[in-house]
Amino acid sequence: xxxxxxxxxxxxxxxxxVKGAVNDVSLKINKDYKEKSPVFLIVLNGAFFFGADIIKKxxxxxxxxxxxxxxxxxxxxxxxxxxxxxxDTTLKNRDVIIVEDIVDSxxxxxxxxxxxxxxxxxxxxxxxxxxxxxxxxxxxxxxxVGMEIENDFIVGYGLDYNExxxxxxxxxxxxxxxxxxxxxxxxxxxxxxxxxxxxxxKYNLVHISTGDVFRYxxxxxxxxxxxxxSYMDNGDLVPDEVTIEMLKAEVEKNNDxxxxxxxxxxxxxxxxxxxxxxxxxxxxxxxxMIALEVDENLLVERLLKRGETSxxxxxxxxxKIRNRxxxxxxxxxxxxxxxxxxxxxxxxxxxxxxxxxxxxLCKVIDNL
Ligand code: AMP
Numbered sequence: 001x002x003x004x005x006x007x008x009x010x011x012x013x014x015x016x017x018v019k020g021a022v023n024d025v026s027l028k029i030n031k032d033y034k035e036k037s038p039v040f041l042i043v044l045n046g047a048f049f050f051g052a053d054i055i056k057k058x059x060x061x062x063x064x065x066x067x068x069x070x071x072x073x074x075x076x077x078x079x080x081x082x083x084x085x086x087x088d089t090t091l092k093n094r095d096v097i098i099v100e101d102i103v104d105s106x107x108x109x110x111x112x113x114x115x116x117x118x119x120x121x122x123x124x125x126x127x128x129x130x131x132x133x134x135x136x137x138x139x140x141x142x143x144x145v146g147m148e149i150e151n152d153f154i155v156g157y158g159l160d161y162n163e164x165x166x167x168x169x170x171x172x173x174x175x176x177x178x179x180x181x182x183x184x185x186x187x188x189x190x191x192x193x194x195x196x197x198x199x200x201x202k203y204n205l206v207h208i209s210t211g212d213v214f215r216y217x218x219x220x221x222x223x224x225x226x227x228x229x230s231y232m233d234n235g236d237l238v239p240d241e242v243t244i245e246m247l248k249a250e251v252e253k254n255n256d257x258x259x260x261x262x263x264x265x266x267x268x269x270x271x272x273x274x275x276x277x278x279x280x281x282x283x284x285x286x287x288x289m290i291a292l293e294v295d296e297n298l299l300v301e302r303l304l305k306r307g308e309t310s311x312x313x314x315x316x317x318x319x320k321i322r323n324r325x326x327x328x329x330x331x332x333x334x335x336x337x338x339x340x341x342x343x344x345x346x347x348x349x350x351x352x353x354x355x356x357x358x359x360x361l362c363k364v365i366d367n368l
Contacts, residue, residue, distance in 0.1 A: 001283060002172060004164040006342065007075070008283045009155055009172035013147065018129075018157050018171065021146035022050065025127060026057035028144055029097065032125075037061045038095040043112065044068040044085065045166065046101030049158040050129040050146070054099065065089055067115065071108055075153045075161060075174060081111040091119040097144075100128040101158045104151075106138035113140065129157065179284045180205065180259035180368060183266065185335065186292035188324045189299040189306065190350050191357060192263045195292070198358050200261055203365060206254045209263040210243060213250060215312075233313045235323035237267055237331060244274045251278070259287075267332045272339075287368040289339040290361055292350030296325055 001010050037060065042051035044066050055064055068085035098112055109126060116124055127144035134151050136142075152173040155165030165172065180203060184192045193209055200207040214232055217225030224246060231238045247265050254260070266272035279285050300321055307315030314320050339345040348360040 001175065002165075002168075003280060004155065004161045006285060007161060008175040008177075008280075009161075009165070010175045011170060012152070012154060012173040013149075013156075013171035015169040018146075018169070021129070022053045023057070025129075025144045025146050026054045029054060029127065030057070030059055033058070033060060033062075033095065033097075035060075036095045037063070038097050039089075039091060040064045040097050040099050041087075041091070041112070041116075042066050042099045043101070043108065045163075046158045046160065047099045047129070048101075048166075050101055050127075051099040054127065065091070067112060069108055069111055081107050083111070083115070087115060087119070091116065091121045093120070093122045095123045096121045096125070098124065098126045100126065102130040102132070102154075103128045103142055104132040104135040106136050106140065109140060109142075110138055130154065130159075175283050177284055177287075179257065180365075181262070181279065181284060181286050182259070182365065182368070183262045183286055183289040183339070184292070185289050186294065186350060187296065187299055187328045188321070189303040190292040190294045191354070192292060194354060195358060195361055196261045196263045198354075199361060199365065202362065203259070205259045205261050206257040207261045207263060208247065208250045208265065210247060210265040210267075211263075213246060214238065233320075235314050235320040235327065237327050240268055240270050240274075243267075244271055247271075247275070248278055266335060267327075269331075269334060269338060272335050286339070286344060288344045288346055288364065289335070290364050291336065291345065291347045292357065293347050294350040298351065299325075 001008055040051055040055055040062060042048065042064060045068065051064070055062065065087065066085065067083070067087060069081050069083050071081040096116060098109070100109065103109055103126070113124070125143040126140065128142055129146040131142055131145045131148050132151055133148055154171050154173045155161050156168035156171040158166050160166045182205070184196055186192055196207045196209065199205065214225070214228045218229050218232070219225070224242070227242060228238045243265065251260065262275070266275050276285065300318065303315050303321050304318065314324065336345055346364045348357070348364065350357055
């Protein structure tokens with residue numbers, strides 16, 4: 001398995017199979033164009049390797065030319081095709097072979113055929129390394145096909161994900177993520193725990209509140225509980241090594257989960273990167289961090305009120321509450337930037353009725 005930016009890809013087609021398919025296409029083209037002097041029109045960037053390989057195997061005289069078009073962004077075909085680099089020679093009366101890396105929706109091929117229509121070429125055929133018959137929505141005949149594949153998103157042998165992966169000699173396909181993993185974020189008292197109770201049922205996710213796990217351990221006087229107690233009672237963060245190990249153990253307990261709501265974790269930069277690498281080892285990742293944004297003064301009021309009934313030492317004393325905010329501001333708030341850099345940060349207004357806030361959260365989660 002390999003990782004390109006935020007996505008994981010698994011081995012799909014070997015280098016040897018690619019080579020075999022290229023050979024087969026080359027043999028056919030050699031046969032069909034024996035007496036002709038074709039122009040190979042290579043569609044950049046993806047068909048760069050395939051084009052080079054079939055041209056190297058072509059026995060007669062030939063020329064090559066290039067066009068560059070784009071239609072993909074990430075793993076989605078945008079539909080509209082734009083020409084980045086057009087034809088630089090006339091193809092009038094020439095036998096043209098369009099060389100594509102992959103034909104899926106057919107939009108790119110259509111745009112190139114349109115380009116050629118004005119050129120009055122003598123003949124035009126299409127060669128593609130990969131073809132997705134299930135995605136193809138047009139009526140053109142694809143003359144030479146290296147391999148047919150299903151609707152997988154693939155990289156390698158010239159094909160990319162956000163420009164990465166082109167240099168891989170074998171083909172890798174996108175590994176579908178099985179989990180939906182959400183970080184519920186916000187200062188103490190923002191309502192993360194309350195909201196998580198609704199969300200875990202609605203989305204069938206496992207809710208892990210590191211605060212709750214610590215409190216459970218304190219109550220049961222475990223080694224972990226004894227270690228965490230002094231930090232918690234003062235409103236300080238428990239050291240990263242301890243918290244990260246505990247979190248991993250909680251995740252491992254739920255191997256069949258469809259995803260997690262992380263509540264109160266990560267709280268530091270090193271917790272966030274530990275979580276990313278830990279999930280990456282499973283081919284998973286964080287889909288999004290959703291932050292409940294609430295004004296601090298309102299939160300102090302809320303927490304003192306909760307302290308009347310929660311029995312939590314850290315809820316009962318304003319100086320401890322202020323210390324928790326201080327920990328939040330100095331160590332945790334930076335995580336906004338960490339997730340923003342990955343386009344995974346979603347801030348929502350955390351003030352309102354419980355139902356209103358749930359609704360705002362669901363709107364974000366449904367689109368993750
Ligand atoms: P919470 O219930 O999320 O407000 O957490 C209560 C306390 O548990 C915090 O003030 C910390 O002392 C400790 N704690 C919970 N989660 C973490 C974490 N991710 N890292 C360090 N300490 C934590």
